[in-house]
Amino acid sequence: MRMLRYILIILVISIFIGCNNHSNSNFETPDNYKFSSEVELNMYIQKNMQNLNFKNDPYGNLLYVELGDFLVKFDAYHSKIINDSILIPYSYTFNEEWGSSYAIYEINLSQNGGVLLSFDDYYNPNWDNILPVFNDYGIKATFFCFGDPKKRSGLKEFIFLAQAYGMEVGYHTLNHTVMTNMSKEGVFRNAIKPLESFENMGIKISTMSLPGGGIPKDNEALNELLENYKIVRASGLGRVNIYYTPEEISKGFIYGSSFDQLFFPNDESFRNMIKTRLIIAKLTGKIWPGFGHYFLDEDEVKDDLDYTIKIENLRYMLELINTLKLDSYLYKDFY
Numbered sequence: 001m002r003m004l005r006y007i008l009i010i011l012v013i014s015i016f017i018g019c020n021n022h023s024n025s026n027f028e029t030p031d032n033y034k035f036s037s038e039v040e041l042n043m044y045i046q047k048n049m050q051n052l053n054f055k056n057d058p059y060g061n062l063l064y065v066e067l068g069d070f071l072v073k074f075d076a077y078h079s080k081i082i083n084d085s086i087l088i089p090y091s092y093t094f095n096e097e098w099g100s101s102y103a104i105y106e107i108n109l110s111q112n113g114g115v116l117l118s119f120d121d122y123y124n125p126n127w128d129n130i131l132p133v134f135n136d137y138g139i140k141a142t143f144f145c146f147g148d149p150k151k152r153s154g155l156k157e158f159i160f161l162a163q164a165y166g167m168e169v170g171y172h173t174l175n176h177t178v179m180t181n182m183s184k185e186g187v188f189r190n191a192i193k194p195l196e197s198f199e200n201m202g203i204k205i206s207t208m209s210l211p212g213g214g215i216p217k218d219n220e221a222l223n224e225l226l227e228n229y230k231i232v233r234a235s236g237l238g239r240v241n242i243y244y245t246p247e248e249i250s251k252g253f254i255y256g257s258s259f260d261q262l263f264f265p266n267d268e269s270f271r272n273m274i275k276t277r278l279i280i281a282k283l284t285g286k287i288w289p290g291f292g293h294y295f296l297d298e299d300e301v302k303d304d305l306d307y308t309i310k311i312e313n314l315r316y317m318l319e320l321i322n323t324l325k326l327d328s329y330l331y332k333d334f335y
């Protein structure tokens with residue numbers, strides 16, 4: 001009798017587990033991702049592509065997902081954007097054998113990710129003329145200007161023009177002196193005191209970018225900046241690409257990632273890299289703080305092309321931001 005009861009209980013439990021497994025479908029929630037075959041691993045990726053926890057490597061172009069013992073590497077650089085989908089190759093090692101496949105990420109099924117574009121220095125009338133291009137794509141950007149608005153030709157007008165276009169204006173110090181070895185007093189003279197001239201004209205500035213990306217080594221000097229600005233942007237140049245959550249940006253200090261021509265041997269490499277950056281932002285759901293300087297027209301002749309972006313490349317980037325349905329943010333969206 002007792003035996004029969006045991007058998008019954010075991011039967012009920014196994015039916016319950018069986019149903020439970022079935023309702024979760026075959027391998028949607030594997031225990032600790034203990035895939036028993038390559039098929040299971042690949043089917044899991046295909047089914048859960050929209051909800052995988054994508055991470056990125058700030059020093060490379062790697063986008064990866066950890067599934068228990070498995071590290072699945074997604075290749076954003078070799079991805080293709082086809083209509084509303086991203087076709088993305090991935091690879092993994094299963095039972096010490098290397099394997100690979102492709103996954104499809106539906107752009108419209110995710111509202112994730114964004115860009116925090118900014119430009120440094122102020123060029124007159126180069127920047128004034130570019131504002132309609134951003135307007136064409138409905139994309140926002142922040143323009144960090146250096147100088148005194150009472151003295152620098154066109155600066156005051158540009159600030160109001162940019163604001164009328166829905167852009168933000170930040171500061172980039174009085175004379176563009178690199179601040180790495182500056183004292184607290186130097187920081188005050190170069191980056192805090194000059195804000196009064198702007199305020200006198202009704203311009204409130206709460207964000208800044210460091211000239212040359214140089215972060216003050218002196219703690220008091222750095223704190224002077226952090227206390228007087230809501231967000232300070234340093235520079236990881238083109239080599240470091242850190243993607244941020246809104247909460248991380250709100251803390252007040254970020255590294256921007258340069259998209260100046262200096263870092264790209266040709267247009268194709270620029271476009272591939274921008275595509276990679278934007279796809280990483282989309283899949284990680286984070287915000288990419290890209291920045292540049294001067295906008296270069298097609299027929300324009302200029303001695304130093306290092307700190308420029310071709311306007312056709314800018315348009316490529318802005319269009320891709322919209323294709324990928326990434327949000328564009330201003331710095332003030334985070335304070």
Ligand SMILES: [Zn+2]
Nearest residue numbers: 120121211212
């Ligand atoms: Zn600069």
